[in-house]
Amino acid sequence: EAQVTQNPRYLITVTGKKLTVTCSQNMNHEYMSWYRQDPGLGLRQIYYSMNVEVTDKGDVPEGYKVSRKEKRNFPLILESPSPNQTSLYFCASSLSGTRGNTIYFGEGSWLTVV
Amino acid sequence: DAKTTQPNSMESNEEEPVHLPCNHSTISGTDYIHWYRQLPSQGPEYVIHGLTSNVNNRMASLAIAEDRKSSTLILHRATLRDAAVYYCILELAYKYIFGTGTRLKVLA
Numbered sequence: 001e002a003q004v005t006q007n008p009r010y011l012i013t014v015t016g017k018k019l020t021v022t023c024s025q026n027m028n029h030e031y032m033s034w035y036r037q038d039p040g041l042g043l044r045q046i047y048y049s050m051n052v053e054v055t056d057k058g059d060v061p062e063g064y065k066v067s068r069k070e071k072r073n074f075p076l077i078l079e080s081p082s083p084n085q086t087s088l089y090f091c092a093s094s095l096s097g098t099r100g101n102t103i104y105f106g107e108g109s110w111l112t113v114v
Numbered sequence: 115d116a117k118t119t120q121p122n123s124m125e126s127n128e129e130e131p132v133h134l135p136c137n138h139s140t141i142s143g144t145d146y147i148h149w150y151r152q153l154p155s156q157g158p159e160y161v162i163h164g165l166t167s168n169v170n171n172r173m174a175s176l177a178i179a180e181d182r183k184s185s186t187l188i189l190h191r192a193t194l195r196d197a198a199v200y201y202c203i204l205e206l207a208y209k210y211i212f213g214t215g216t217r218l219k220v221l222a
Contacts, residue, residue, distance in 0.1 A: 042212040042215050043158070043212040044212070050208055056208070059209075059211075090157050097207075098207055099146070100164075102163075103158075103160065105159070106157055108155075
């Protein structure tokens with residue numbers, strides 16, 4: 001079954017404690033991206049990756065890091081989380097990120113920073 | 115900056131057609147228009163997409179204005195399972211710009 005898998009699904013952490021949200025896809029997609037969803041703001045793109053070792057900033061990259069060492073994985077790293085990063089996070093993948101390819105989303109990761 | 119604008123909410127009666135509008139006046143010639151929907155506690159799921167011409171699939175139709183500055187998602191017969199938040203999205207070569215979404219309420 002085609003899947004984008006995120007972990008953890010739910011996390012409460014404290015300010016400043018580094019954390020990583022993992023994302024994995026089993027569709028051999030070149031393109032992967034991260035979004036955050038906040039009430040009234042829809043989904044906003046944090047970072048994206050066009051292929052292994054190729055990443056770029058989305059609209060709200062501040063406070064986040066990513067890496068793409070393997071095609072299937074695209075972890076989101078919060079080096080020093082702050083309360084304003086409390087949000088619902090989605091990982092997504094598509095064949096290429098261009099030409100209208102369908103985007104597949106994970107189920108989301110609820111992150112609370114206290 | 116690229117932007118999409120949608121009404122916050124709409125209502126429809128079950129079994130009736132629904133037209134969900136989106137304004138994307140900043141669109142460029144190569145930007146695709148996508149529509150996704152999100153059910154509670156789930157990630158967005160694909161509905162339809164297009165570039166210039168109107169599109170039909172088993173779920174919906176997408177009507178794109180001639181100048182491409184707006185589009186309309188058409189659900190031909192709304193069911194209770196279609197109640198969701200519908201997002202109009204611009205694809206700008208690797209970047210995706212989401213609208214704030216339209217919450218569709220379907221009345222039995």
